[in-house]
Amino acid sequence: MNYIENIYICLAAPLILAIICLRREGRRALLFLLAGMTVCLLSAYVNTFLAGAAGADLIEASHEISPVVEEILKFLPMLFFILVFEPEKKVAITGFLLVAVGFATFENVCFITYYGTSDLLRLIIRGFGTGAMHVVCGMIIAVGLFYLWNKIWLQIVGAFALLCFVIIFHAVFNIFVNQSGVVFWIGSVIPMTLVLLYMVFFRKRIS
Amino acid sequence: MIESIENALQIGALIICAVVSLYPTITRKSREWMILFFFYGSFLLGDIYWLVCLIFFGDTPKISVVSDLSWYAMYIFLYMLLIQTAPPVKTSRLRALPWLGPIFSVAMAVFFILRGEILSNIIYASLMGLLLFSVICRFIDWKIYKNQIFLSIMILVFCLLEYGLWTASCFWTSDTLTNPYYWFDFLLTVSAAIFLPATKKAVEE
Numbered sequence: 376m377n378y379i380e381n382i383y384i385c386l387a388a389p390l391i392l393a394i395i396c397l398r399r400e401g402r403r404a405l406l407f408l409l410a411g412m413t414v415c416l417l418s419a420y421v422n423t424f425l426a427g428a429a430g431a432d433l434i435e436a437s438h439e440i441s442p443v444v445e446e447i448l449k450f451l452p453m454l455f456f457i458l459v460f461e462p463e464k465k466v467a468i469t470g471f472l473l474v475a476v477g478f479a480t481f482e483n484v485c486f487i488t489y490y491g492t493s494d495l496l497r498l499i500i501r502g503f504g505t506g507a508m509h510v511v512c513g514m515i516i517a518v519g520l521f522y523l524w525n526k527i528w529l530q531i532v533g534a535f536a537l538l539c540f541v542i543i544f545h546a547v548f549n550i551f552v553n554q555s556g557v558v559f560w561i562g563s564v565i566p567m568t569l570v571l572l573y574m575v576f577f578r579k580r581i582s
Numbered sequence: 583m584i585e586s587i588e589n590a591l592q593i594g595a596l597i598i599c600a601v602v603s604l605y606p607t608i609t610r611k612s613r614e615w616m617i618l619f620f621f622y623g624s625f626l627l628g629d630i631y632w633l634v635c636l637i638f639f640g641d642t643p644k645i646s647v648v649s650d651l652s653w654y655a656m657y658i659f660l661y662m663l664l665i666q667t668a669p670p671v672k673t674s675r676l677r678a679l680p681w682l683g684p685i686f687s688v689a690m691a692v693f694f695i696l697r698g699e700i701l702s703n704i705i706y707a708s709l710m711g712l713l714l715f716s717v718i719c720r721f722i723d724w725k726i727y728k729n730q731i732f733l734s735i736m737i738l739v740f741c742l743l744e745y746g747l748w749t750a751s752c753f754w755t756s757d758t759l760t761n762p763y764y765w766f767d768f769l770l771t772v773s774a775a776i777f778l779p780a781t782k783k784a785v786e787e
Binding site: 429431434435438439440442443519522523524529532533535536537539540542543544546547550551554558576 | 608613616617620623624627628630631634635638639643644645647648649651652654655658659661662665
């Protein structure tokens, strides 16, 4: 039995203390990280419920249910932040990134408590692969939302389209990393490569 | 077997198209090309998802929501491309002719709902109706949308081929090349590739 809410409390406690102590950018960054971890916890509950309701097993749920739930829940705190605080582009894009990082961190912690820490190489690949995948998904939505469209109605429709895009990307990634051998490697390396390509070709434009 | 081969060929063609559309996205920092890249990306990821499900699980996905989402995104990106490449002129006149598109989509949706799911068919009909409406508007105001005519023709062809594909899948299920489903899917790949010159024409004129 894996009590993920206990893990969540252990990870969130120091973050909450730091959020109380810090000010401005530091506080905001940690709030985004905490939001990412919180939606990861929530998505675990929602995934379990929907998988039970649809009669899906673990493998089916991992590529047919969890990508939809996780990407939508990951988007919600940023949607709230954008609608309520109307932040600058840079702040919002950083927010998307940090929510994704918080989500990936909590997911990885849950993964190692469930599967153990003996296979270091697999954990390294898994850690970087999952982290990169969540970051890529967050960046696609952020960049698309802030750089592709300038009218509000186009942003709303475009956000939905981008959400669909990252869900299918996430689903394909989940199928690949649930396999063994070379398929697992390919699945993990693709998002890492995309992050590198993004750094090389697009970073200048965003910064 | 033939489905997997046909899917793999389509994936290969779409990878090439995505890479080609990514080049002007990076070099010219063009929004239009980036939207086209996302269109190819959605199409490609939907195909890959379908193919890997067939390869690793031996069956199509049990819950088709994820693959449907990729097709929804694909049509939305096409519509966005049409909006993004349009000249900044407003035509406010309401005409009857463009409504033929949504009427056709609704009629087809009723046909498909009688054979399958309700919600996904309603969403497909809405998106297709919107695309067909916009395309017919551009044909009527062809003097204003001169740069978009090629793109509009290709979108119309793409939509009609999709309908042909869906209709064929209702009547033919054989896994051989005599199945019209594969002909439509092949033509769909070709028409998707022609979006590259069509977008180039729409952007550059």
